[in-house]
Amino acid sequence: VTDGAEPDDEDAWVAGAVARFGPHPFLVGPGDDCAALRLEGADALVVTTDVVVDGVHFVLRECGPEAAGRKALLVNLSDLAAAGAVPLGFEVGVVLPRGTPREAFDRLVDGMASAATRWSCPCAGGDVNVADAPLTIAVTAFGRPGPMGVVTRAGARAGDVLSVTGPLGGSLAGRHLDFVPRVREALALARRGVPHAMMDLSDGLSRDLPRLARRSGVGAEVAGDLVPVHADAARAPPPGRTPLEHALHDGEDFELLVAHAPLADATRRALEAEGVVLHEVGRVTEAARGIRLVVGGAAEPLAPRGFDHVAGRGRGRQP
């Protein structure tokens, strides 16, 4: 990012692009975890695109092509989950570094295929190219709306509880390559009408929560003492972060962030019986209160320190 006149921020670039594209006819357009197309006589189609690149989202020489292929599909399944959608299939575009052996390509495909089978999300087609480029895998996944239709980032209301579907932080220790996209959890929540708004935590709670808040037109307060910290946080780079800081800023947790009304006990028990636990992390507030972190009774602004894909850095991923 060399244009000093523009904010050094992925969201500003994306917002600029959305404005340049102009009005759209979709049920849900750019700017959410998924888009949704109205289709005559049928449910909407939910679609999402995520690209993973060697050196940014994985390190090929460390993880190998199978893990890279698998992650490429998993991150998209996580977006479908955020929309409360049921996976239908995916398209994939691959750029292979020149000289890639056929066997490495086959293992990449195997990684995608195993995730495709496990999550009932088969490959519909794609495109393969060779270039003087790092391994790049672009996936567009399709889904059909789940029991609540298309769940978006909009819809959170002041007074809502903010919860996550699992502990956060330390994903870089390895979990980011082979996580469980919360497809099943999202559908369990949607069957009970729980989510007012939902998104997946890919860039860290401190960067993703403001996105949900902005789309919903609300503020939010994170209760530092409540945030569930993953055991990986203790052994993850970079050193010098407290466990809570890992949980707030690391990113690639791929848990769902859910805004919802306080859960009735019966609902909580029914969800737990299905293995779905919502960990409360805070509350939705009026927009004017901004995004705040409360620790030990003291509130401070919660500044985004997760990964920024345009700046190509975040204190979490690349210190």
Add this chain to the structure above:
Amino acid sequence: VTDGAEPDDEDAWVAGAVARFGPHPFLVGPGDDCAALRLEGADALVVTTDVVVDGVHFVLRECGPEAAGRKALLVNLSDLAAAGAVPLGFEVGVVLPRGTPREAFDRLVDGMASAATRWSCPCAGGDVNVADAPLTIAVTAFGRPGPMGVVTRAGARAGDVLSVTGPLGGSLAGRHLDFVPRVREALALARRGVPHAMMDLSDGLSRDLPRLARRSGVGAEVAGDLVPVHADAARAPPPGRTPLEHALHDGEDFELLVAHAPLADATRRALEAEGVVLHEVGRVTEAARGIRLVVGGAAEPLAPRGFDHVAGRGRGRQP
């Protein structure tokens, strides 16, 4: 491609991947210009993915980001046309080289947006990343089936005429960056029930025709004297090719190759009244006859010399 045991050929890699993914539930699965998903209570959804990369599909420092963005969408519209589909929208994943100015990104978006407007194919969403990588643009486009449903590469029959929608060759002189995807032409053909099989010519007639023939289980004979040669062929690299060789092998023509019954005069006139001209280039034969080129009464095998995306070369594009 370093594994000498495998054929040095894009199609072999793709076929291997399709086999590894296993059975699929789609109306049309991997291996055609587009895939098609059955949707309950609605038309199928037609989807296609094409990735363009700096140094392979365009040279950024020569063409600029606007042309790159535009081409990324046009090549996908060309695939929708090949399926006789009506564009609905697209998703885009972008990898920007580190240090890309915001202004270059905006121009890339403008290039896509102008094509999106012209072809009524709005952006539904996407993903932006920065990496130590050449500019890479992955587009997945959606469409609804046109008047003949989903037209595929299968369906050509011995005795069919093979036609193209415009002259071939020399696209590298510049046309490959700003061509007219044959969406309108495809729909005009489909309204009259013309295509038995159809595909777009992206890798050159000599490489693409065998793909259509293989999917249809037929052979084909190209009449060298009939092939319409584009005026650009005379001024396109590499030197030393005859105009006919340019037309057969260069690739990136993005005209449609159509297998169809001989046209009734009334149909031909009606098409021409809409500005759609089918140029006959040959005939579909029995599979056993292979893919042949007939020039001046002498037949020879027509060897693929178009661009191979896995080998990363073709005598057309990178001599």
